[in-house]
Amino acid sequence: MxxxxxxxxxxxxxxxxxxxxxxxxxxxxxKEVTFTKEGELVLIKNENDSIVANLEIEIADDDYQTRTGLMYRKSMDNDKGMLFIFDEEVKRGFYMKNTEFALDIIYINSDKKIVNIAKNAVPFNTTTIPSEGPAKYVLEVNAGLSDKWGIKKGDLVDWTRQ
The missing domain is CATH 1.20.5 (Single alpha-helices involved in coiled-coils or other helix-helix interfaces)
Known part of the structure; x- marks a missing residue:
């Protein structure tokens, strides 16, 4: 035996x-996906209208782009972000499947006000991270940047396409 x-x-x-x-x-x-600049975005403190950050953004506005997001990328520079644009303003949920680096997920309503910020979303986690209210836009930036910039619920976001 x-x-x-x-x-x-x-x-x-x-x-x-x-x-x-x-x-x-x-x-x-x-193959790793590389960043493609498609616009510029500013984050603005609501109480004094001061700009706290300027970002180059990649825009996800179709089904494939919104499903893929920042998946299959190793990293992203701190002066860059991905802006998701949806047709409707509803409660949203994002997850980190196949996303290799931690993110702050910023939910934004149709008035371009921040609804809430999900800080330090864990790489590869498939748990849904919900918005606290209806959101039409979502901005993903590197984890920790929302604290560094001091942004919070009610602050404003504005952008232009290239």
Whole structure:
């Protein structure tokens, strides 16, 4: 019995190793998506109308872009963000599936006021992160930037397309 058991364990180990090799090879075939500037965005403190941040933005405004978002990217510069534009203002939920770096997710209503900020969203987490109220737009920036800029609910966002 020992003679049969050892080769079976060894065969299982070799098979597992081969499976890992295949998985690694298939993962390396996924090409990283690069940032494409499609506009500029400013974040404005509501109480004094001061601009606290200027960003280059990539815009997600169709079904494929809004489903993909910042997935399959290794990082993003701090002066960049992704703005999601939707047709309707409703309660929204985002998740971090296939997103490799932490984000602050900023929900924005049709008046371009911040509804809420989901800070430090965890990479690869598939748990839905909901807005606290209806949102027509969503801005994703690197985690920690919303605190650095001191933005909060009620502050304003404005942008232009390129």
């Amino acid at each position: 020992k003679r049969i058991w050892i080769p079976l364990v060894l065969a299982a180990f070799i098979g597992l190793s081969e499976g890992c090799k295949e998985k690694t090879q298939s993962q390396s075939l996924t």
